[in-house]
Amino acid sequence: MSDDAALYTQLATIRRFEETVLDAFPKGAFYGTTHTYIGQEANAAGVLAHLHDGDLVFSNHRCHGHFLAYGGDARALFAELMGKATGVCGGIGGSQHLHWKNFYSNGVLGSTAPIAVGAALAEKRKGSQAVTVLFLGDGAMGEGVVYESLNIASLWGAPVLFVVENNHIAQTTPTELAMAGSLAGRFAAFNIPAVELDSSDAREIYAAAGQEFAQLRSTPGPRALILHTARFGPHSKGDDTRDPAFIEELRATRDPLTIHGARLEESERTAIEAEVDSAIAAAYAQAEADPLPEHAAYVKAGY
Amino acid sequence: MSDDAALYTQLATIRRFEETVLDAFPKGAFYGTTHTYIGQEANAAGVLAHLHDGDLVFSNHRCHGHFLAYGGDARALFAELMGKATGVCGGIGGSQHLHWKNFYSNGVLGSTAPIAVGAALAEKRKGSQAVTVLFLGDGAMGEGVVYESLNIASLWGAPVLFVVENNHIAQTTPTELAMAGSLAGRFAAFNIPAVELDSSDAREIYAAAGQEFAQLRSTPGPRALILHTARFGPHSKGDDTRDPAFIEELRATRDPLTIHGARLEESERTAIEAEVDSAIAAAYAQAEADPLPEHAAYVKAGY
Amino acid sequence: MTSVLESLNQGLHAAFAQDARVYLIGEDLLDPYGGAFKVSRNLSTQYPDRVWTSPVSEAAIAGVGAGMALRGLRPVVELMFGDFSTLVADQLINSITKFPAMYNGAAQVPVVIRTPMGGRRGYGPTHSQTLEKLYLGVPGLRVLAPNTLSDPGDLLRRAILEQNDPVLFVENKVLYPKQVLDNAALADFEIQASTQDFAPTHTLRLKGAPRPALTLTAYGYMAELAREALTRLAFEHEIFCELVVPTQLAPLPAGGGLQPALQASLQHSGRLLTIEEGTYSLGWGAEQLARAAQHFGGRLQAARRVAAAEAPIPAARNLEDAALPTLEDIISAAREMV
Amino acid sequence: MTSVLESLNQGLHAAFAQDARVYLIGEDLLDPYGGAFKVSRNLSTQYPDRVWTSPVSEAAIAGVGAGMALRGLRPVVELMFGDFSTLVADQLINSITKFPAMYNGAAQVPVVIRTPMGGRRGYGPTHSQTLEKLYLGVPGLRVLAPNTLSDPGDLLRRAILEQNDPVLFVENKVLYPKQVLDNAALADFEIQASTQDFAPTHTLRLKGAPRPALTLTAYGYMAELAREALTRLAFEHEIFCELVVPTQLAPLPAGGGLQPALQASLQHSGRLLTIEEGTYSLGWGAEQLARAAQHFGGRLQAARRVAAAEAPIPAARNLEDAALPTLEDIISAAREMV
């Protein structure tokens, strides 16, 4: 498969997965909460295509796209959202709390920052050559521990790529109401080189990320990639307070699938889509049929 | 009294107070811990000379100089350090935890930042015209909550002057080991205008602070004043790990009393010093004679 | 009828209307969203300059609230999930609650920190906890938890306006849609109400039931389950209980005493079962049992707790159900005690 | 003889020597300073690349330690004062202790967070607290507190090397200069030792004393005062006690049981006095009393706690003495119990 086809497969897989989640949620297939990645697929696909074996990824509440682009299994992720024994974390974590191989996510905004830095430093000390990617949203940049972590990463030369996905909104709060100054300035303050890109084009993001990874692997110390992006869907489910016309416009102008899909032959593109559709449908069906977890470990402690 | 004489009186008062503390501590006059301001007197004196009635000051562990320059009473401060009923906080707070009028200090580094911002916003909402000064050390800039506070102060236009006293050391840690990037960059990141000054000259600091206060009172929104300075004494007591020769050099080149004292006639200077000496000695003697606090409120809760 | 959510929202509106010193700070507060759980709905529309939607900076908004309170305002800080109260622990413990006493009585910090707690919504390990137990032993903090037996909004309003302590106001998420109960809904019960400061405590027993053999105590949403348990224990097992439901969780009486209503109930039952949604050890129930043991010594014949498993709260529904205390847990614990 | 401080320092050195995965992170660690309380002395000289002096960023260093532990190292994080543990509450509660269970057993976080706690040094309200009670009920956390009855350094070394739980290691400041006791120093006592995992619990009574009428339990520095109280109660008041001193404060036995040594002692005394330096409500003692009440029911004839006043710890010496539990407090509480 060509690089472009592979990239498109990633984008389509994430999109199809998330659409399935949003479709199935109201039907009661899932329990709890979820945050879908629709509109931002090019970030995960473009960035994580550069991972080597052994590299680490720390992700946040909006982690499905990161997880799938990391190579995570769609069935295991569906199963996790359904609270099944076959889920990524056996149903314990749910949508926001995933761990598989070297992929970790947590639902407390910003809390992963020092942990990612520590993990990166550990890999460096162990001489593993692994680098660490940390995904943060614009909203998470409100958390103080992120700045403590930038400082330490910079001082101690942690091989971390901070990827800020600025979708211009945090839950319902536009970035202008929550962020003084600039994202780039936040990294400059700690002497962390930052590259900024406003794009939904997976190839562009892939290229920019490639340069960052190359630097990261050759010279010690953290770097940042600020990706201005667009969230098409609700924050969670049905909680989008933005003007529908604005979202239509985003979908029309910034769809990573449209943008990158245009590079493929129509026939190749539809073939990929068909394959992805059936893979995701199969994953969903398998997860649905999977068993519930045993709850012996979760007996009450009150005696 | 001329402005210069008044300024020198402040410097000498703080110096004499702190020398008395360091002298008397080993004799058992005080209990607990202390952090003296020797070498940094020009900061408190130069900055706080601009306070209007009703302005607020939030200070840190190294608060004696700030307190005295704010107008706090030396006897009450000695008494506080001695654990006497007449102390600033009746002996409960001790050296680091002072509150009198609109002056507040706390011993948890950085923790005062959001509180100062909130207090400043409250004054603004109440229409009191009061501005708020927050003193932070270079070390405190390690705390995440400071950055959360800078962001909010900037977003919400809090009338706060952030005064960073960079004495190039935090306890025993040189700033280079603890701070990536630059202090100015930390404020720029949040769109807070910052002025930087490397001086131990009270007049220079007074002038720079004057401009900041003027701006602060005329235009809404936070500002920062970064004062590069020198700590002559130990962090607390007898815990200075720096080369004595280096400290000698600091004392020789950066003594605020020498620098500013040179502007006064010898006779005026010595008159001020004599007056300060006797005032501090009297304050100390009074505090020593003061009664211990009643401890009825602090009975044990174990029944 | 009014739901707990509506009542809380009305309480906030009443506080805003009554006193111009009231402000609200938190994440995603602006209408039409009105806060993640909608408790703050319509406030930003009606009081645009007193509702400040904030960055995702829990520690700072708690501190900003503290600074405002210190300077004479009456701020309310909304933490989107109680799980994130850990981020304000330092502000709460080392500043907010310290200032009044540490500054020798010369400062007050009347800030109310409101937050939803609790599970049963499948939100997973970091969005489902009942963490107030961490703060119940913090000197200088008042902790309040509304329930359906009295007016949650009024409790909130009075916490904001009528006293000067810092307050942690804990709202169980599952309680939000529940109705505040009127006399008709409680017709089966004989109810005694008392107050600690302005915070009510209710003691319930079934009308005409014999002298209770067991005292149940619970707060917040667990009081719902406890009430149901009380009825079922009577009708299905002929075990007659009394249920004590406080809204003030802290401070407890100085000197290690029991809350008077609880003491009164134990006086005749001599058996105490505490019911809470937080994890087991070092929880609210532990303190109640300890005080009961202190006060009654050998006259406390049986003591027991129902609480959550000592583990993260899982996302999967069947695991979450297994981790959190249920009606059946209460009933079986009670049955083993008498 | 060896002081507790020396022992802890030796324990760290032993761990560093034994395992290259051991790292130390904290503020002001570099020699000649070696940490504010000198527990880390000489480590930076001997292991310059494994001792990382940090910015004043408690939350981040805890998180960095967690990340290192997650990736196979054995980090130790020093918090300069336990009062600042509030700043790591989120890392500790929502990440460090959550990961192992939340990731379904696929992750381990063997980080040891060491910190001095306690007062009696006049450091004032924000540098004198005994805050471990906040963390004793956090699922997944092991909390250890050394004392003079066994080797503090060995406890620390084993906490670092021999197990995979996250650990909070609580060192009372006043304990640092105390000598670790040898047999001669304890010659008056009959001592039974047991262990929970690798953490020892000691049960002491005076040699030749009659059957104990009262069980005292205490940990850390308070065990010193409790031992003295035990002696004085015997000689001055003819009240014979048994003293149970655990080093593992959490987790307690699953299912609400008592630690075996405490249960054994209560079996014959039927009276429990807990002694702690933390503030009274929701403390370590509450949990011990609750478990005792659960287990013994009406056979627990008397229960009581000695603890700190529910207020900030004042700086003034006479106020601090009044706020913190003293020998006299223990003696008078014990006298009222028998």
Ligand SMILES: Cc1ncc(C[n+]2csc(CCOP(=O)(O)OP(=O)(O)O)c2C)c(N)n1
């Ligand atoms: C510490 C913390 N505070 C609040 C929340 C609730 N919350 C979940 S997602 C979110 C907005 C996040 O915005 P951003 O970081 O920009 O990511 P996005 O959702 O836009 O991808 C908020 C406030 C949280 N999960 N953690």
Ligand SMILES: Cc1ncc(C[n+]2csc(CCOP(=O)(O)OP(=O)(O)O)c2C)c(N)n1
């Ligand atoms: C949150 C917190 N962490 C650690 C400390 C211990 N401590 C007290 S002063 C100090 C160094 C402060 O350095 P800086 O802010 O530069 O102020 P300076 O002492 O140089 O005036 C430290 C680490 C503290 N008081 N608070």
Ligand SMILES: [Mg+2]
């Ligand atoms: Mg966003």
Ligand SMILES: [Mg+2]
């Ligand atoms: Mg400094």
